[in-house]
Amino acid sequence: MAMRGVVIAKIKMAMVLLIPLIVFSFVFSISSASFSPQPGICYGQLGNNLPPPWNSVKLINSLKAKRVKIYDANPEILNALKNTNLQVSIMVPNELISNISSNQTLSDQWVHNNVVPFHPHTLIRYLLVGNEIISSTNNETWFNLVPAMRRIKHSLRTFGIRKVKVGTSSAMDVLEASFPPSNGAFREDIAGRVMKPMLEFLDRSKSFFFLDVYPFFAWVSDPVNINLDYALFESKNITVTDPGTGLVYTNLFDQMVDAVYFAMKRLGFPGVRIFIAETGWPNGGDIDQIGANIYNAATYNRNFVKKVMKKPAVGTPARPGWVLPSFIFALFNENQKPGPGTERHFGLLYPNGSRVYDIDLSGKTLESEFRPLPLPENNAPFKGKIWCVAVRGSNATALAAALSYACSQGNNTCDPIRPGKPCFKPDSLFWHASYAFSSYWTQFRKSGGTCYFNGLATQTAKDPSYGSCKFPSVTL
16 A cells, blocks of 8 residues: 555656646647748838739749738738738838837827728738847937837737737847857847847747848858858758757757847746748859859758748757748849848849749748759859949939949049040940949948949959950959
């Protein structure tokens, strides 16, 4: 009897210990089932040649996306999304955050004007307060971010809208340390005053930490020490072991995401879920940009879809089994995005609606059914001379203004195109602008100058020099 009593007591104790695990497992399965792992798509609008919203929505459906993210609350797009079953993420503009943070009436007006008219026929499910605020604004706005999120959440409740998760998107630069992942920590200037109250808000409201994750940028910053296959989810034998936890990583994406998990844990919020607000790989770019090509973009995005669509969910080494809802960036190549050429080449589609490469965001199409990919030609650094010239057919007024800007930067940038100088003839706006762009870029590239000029310039490996006119070049 005594022995039997001990056994029964042990069984009861085991059940007591097991019940919380069963409850957690049940709650987690319910939570995970509440959102689909099928990726969505980021629908940017920084292009002057993009199709109208109703056509774009058809294209989104053709990609079999589950959800769509826009970077404003464009009413034409939101109307086009009515009755489509696409879950929608909209955004409060960065410039409104500070005013909304201290004005509930303004917050109510914004929700009344941008959410209420479309509810419930457009399935607005996520409302992001700003885009990469900590990366793109001054620190005064940082401290207004969480108060603005609270006011927007209150406004939604005021209008009886309860299915919308409020958050904000963050880039990886919110971290002060990210390697190994177990060392992940938020920057000191934001950890206590911004990230901790934000995580508290997300935890209480059962929302997500919306994170932009780009292994491309991490790889391209150190292609010697980071293996390309590791960044593309293609590594077979390459692994990285975290010495702090013993966790083994087989790809760069998981490594980056787990660094944020550990940073949240360090602040006391290990249970906040991560939502991949942006990820992707550029399908093209400037001549001097390595790794930006169709082959790598298709490989990364197809492998990403495979990863998040696995059943059961694989999560990451630090959070195995957790579903990772996500958006892939982006729907179109957007020709008006500023910055390096890669910024204008993240699309799954060209502006005319044709596919840059085949992809199925449901993950159901077999790889063998896709069309062959062009072999990558720039996975090694370009070596040679590069010039920056004007794009033929550019608007003459805009080109003249860009020429004037390039020539106003000093250092005798445009002396050779003055009357009587070797590059004056032909007396052509196109040739004068081309020389000015090349001269400007050669002088200011190392200090941040780009060969872009609002889309009026492009790089070339073909020497545009003629006669006695020699164009300046960058040698790599």
